[in-house]
Amino acid sequence: MKNQKIVSHKQKLDALFAKTKDLNSDAELIAHWSRYLCVLVSGFVEASVRTLIADYATSRSSPEIAHFVGTKLKMFTNAKTNKILDLVAEFGNDFREELAKVLTDELKDSVDSVVSNRHLIAHGQDVGIGIATIKKYYSSVVTAVEELEKQFANQRFE
Secondary structure: OOOHHHHHHHHHHHHHHHHHHHOOOOHHHHHHHHHHHHHHHHHHHHHHHHHHHHHHHHHHOOHHHHHHHHHHHOOOOOOOHHHHHHHHHOOOOOHHHHHHHHOOHHHHHHHHHHHHHHHHHHOOOOOOOOHHHHHHHHHHHHHHHHHHHHHHHHOOOO
16 A cells, blocks of 8 residues: 555554454453444545545646545545445546456455444444454455555556
8 A cells, every 4th residue: 555644544443453452351342342443444445435536636637626526525425345436437447347357256345344334333233243354354445445546556547
């Protein structure tokens, strides 16, 4: 990962995941941490997509266009993979298809599960997500963000 905003966000999450090693066997505390981390990982997906697209717009367009794109991105939420793919498709030039090729089913399922669970958590629903599961999802989410970053670096939107 090269984008410093995303790297910084990831480092903060990594530090929180490291703290889970110190949890004792208190099932309720572990469940709270798992839900908390799920919400943060979902936020990481959304923030990473916004950052990558905003930075791309800034590097490739006038300040007015970049501002417009950044403003529109504030409304981008619930970053499931199909929504991400639809968003990048707006750039044209087969970007959606190229990104879809590199997002494996495992990566898509992890991103979608994190976002779905975050939605349930935010609405007070019980979710059966544990530390091991959210760690697995997080690893896949990081890979998905890395793939998105590579796609932006490789695309030529002319």
